[in-house]
Amino acid sequence: MNRPAVAMVCLGLLLTACGDGDPETSEAAPSTGPAVEFVSRPDLVAPDLEVDQRGPARSPDGSLLFLGPKSEGAPLTGVLIVDDAGDPVWIHPTESRAYDVRVQELDGEPVLTWWRGESPTVGLGAGEFVLVDESYSEIGTVTTGAPLEPGQADIHEGRLTDRGTMLLAAYVKQEHDLTSVGGSEDGWVWDGVVQEVDVDTGEVLLHWSALEHVPLEETRSELPEDGGTEEEPFDWFHVNSVAEDADGSLLVSARNTWAVYDVDRATGEVAWTLGGEASDFALGDGVEFAWQHDAERQPDGTLTLFDNQSEPDVGPTSRGLRLALDEQAMTAAVVTEYLPPDPDRLAGSQGSFQQLPDGTVLIGWGSRPFYSEFADDGTLLTDVALGSGDNYRAYRDRWTGRPETDPDAVLADGRVHVSWNGATEVAAWRVVTGEDEESAVAGDPVPRTGFETAVPLDGDPAYVAVEALDADGGVLGSTVLGD
Template identity: 45%
Template sequence: MRDSRKRIGTLLGAVLAAVAVATAPPAAAADGLGLDVLVHRPGTSPGFIFVAPKVEGSATAPSYAEVVDDRGRVVWSHRVPVGQQVTDFRKQTYRGKPVLTWWQGTSPSGAGHGEGTDYIADLHGKVLATVEAGTGLADDQHEFRLTSRGTALITVYHQTPADLSSVGGPAAGQVFDAIAEEIDVATGKVLLHWNSLAHVPLADSHAAVPSAAPYDYFHINAVNVDQDGNLLISARHTWTVYKVDRHTGEVIWRLGGRHSDFALGDGAEFSWQHNPLPAGPDTVRIFDNASNGDSADPSRIIWVKLDERARTATLVRSVRHPDSLSAPSQGNSQALPNGDTFVGWGQLGRVSEFGPDGRLRFDATLPAGYDTYRAYRFAGY
């Protein structure tokens, strides 16, 4: 493990040293995939693109964490061992300093989740810390969010016996309990352990009950801190964003789904969503997949304004790709310093940047067959 961390640190140090001194990035690394740039117009936010190319469910295709420039050239890539994947590779802040973070592990074919470890490295490549879930659990690939409290928010999938007869499944069935944990990075102490089965019934799911596999009724895919310090938890399979009390774990409200606490106005409906994030006072930005692979409905990024007193949710803005892209899985959006919005189109292996007016400023794609769970743009090294 020590040798592995040293090797990772050396690789990260090399790329970050290059990024720090370059005004024009160096030529592409020998190993890595890069991007095929389709559109590049003036006005994009400065910085490099962070992606983690993978072939979903493949046990043989190589997977990477990559830093790429606006011409699609690989500035740096870290190739993980065959059979492993990287997700959510990005820049964050830990103890007041910029760091690189990522999840690395295995994701069984068709399972829709992963088991692995979360890593934090400084900008010289030294691994500062790893984060692991509570006893007997494994970190899932969907979320690794550092907070200003020196904690990490992660997701976990825990298979457990369940009576599924109420939803048309076997009485002696199996279900994935969706777990969100907040962990003190320095000590590993679990500060919050929230599990879906204690708060959300099976009947709220829009996912079909499988004949043999465990029932992924909830499918947790994001945990983020809202503006008031409580948590926003996304459940893809219930079409719901849950606001959860960070101290007690109680559900404060539900947005969307079968039991929404808000009446959703025209255009504010969403389904199979990812990555809800606070986007201003009483506003949530959501990657609305609008599809689970069973339709070609265009995916969108939507901004939804919440009136907690009137219990209404109003669409204030939405962005679609001009090609009407439909992402059956994965995806995210990121607010950039210049007012642009950077978007990863998940399963489609596409990344885009849109101006405040919704105009497409940058568009690129990974090689055929590859996707990236999320995509980001970061500057400031």
């Protein structure tokens, strides 16, 4: 594969000045909390996750949780993989905040993807999506293409398709008449754009503009007194998820119209609108959602989303929501609500809904630092506090990490502290000691205990090595202390 990285650029007239702002975290404040440190990797710090088990624990299936913790003062800004106990598996600090961290598939192989870039203003970004393989080596990046500038991919969506393409969102500064929403004739808006880009070639296969297909009057956002200018465009639409529907059309979620749009791929026309000021569906009791994120069609035909209900507040709490759509009668009804354990967990930004193959549901609470798992009927099973820092989306998936680095080991207090950042197949550690390598003898295996395991060391041997073992006792990797 030849997927050259695209250099990050400031986008001049298209975006305001590049900076390290706080996209999609309008209610964020400096956040500090407990952190976990490691003897073997003093350069790494992870948030101390608190797992609140409310129902039956998951049956072990080898799956992991994928997060992108951030916020000023948080222990970690970057990519974080954890297990069911909340223990880190891979800690990857990043210079910019990481969004939409998840496992996807490209050319039949698993890849880990996330957004990196810069934030010109609150709620949007300009950057690219990174793709790494199971060794955590970067194999390519994907970003926007003509008629947009490269490097304009937004934080909200980087969804790979089975055709070797990626669905992206972007925000484009556009001059537009705002008199219909109380602004001036020569006002400015952020247009919500969707592109489908070929991963190998960078060719743009689809380009869709909200401004060309959705009336400005559908916005539920109020035009600020000083908004609607070239310096501060009006964010009237705010595309925050793009997914393929069962028939190949696109489901586009717009936070600031409170609506989900079914978009014809060939013509760009909106086939139907769910929610908002111009809903084509009659909304049943409890259906109305507000400031929502992550709308997707599920295999059973239901439509799911994360209903923020906040910023500004509309309802008492954010929630996961599953809806039944009757596209003949054009009605929408609530199938299941997924409610948090506390009655007022309002997330003013971000959030996600993931339907898992075993029927459980994973909800990421966005700007509220939690993720939760539910039974299919909405029963809360697990609630996990991130400690500090918010998180755009939360995902669960299987992942086999085989880092190209060797394990890390440090001798301290009569023990060997050992870890292997990103390695997912380590079941146990074994210390090998002796006067030299030729005479060294292997000790008994010690089960892996979280990110770092401390193995007792007898005496003061001249030669000390540590071996990482898989579940069958095979050696995955080794490190000689002192090398």
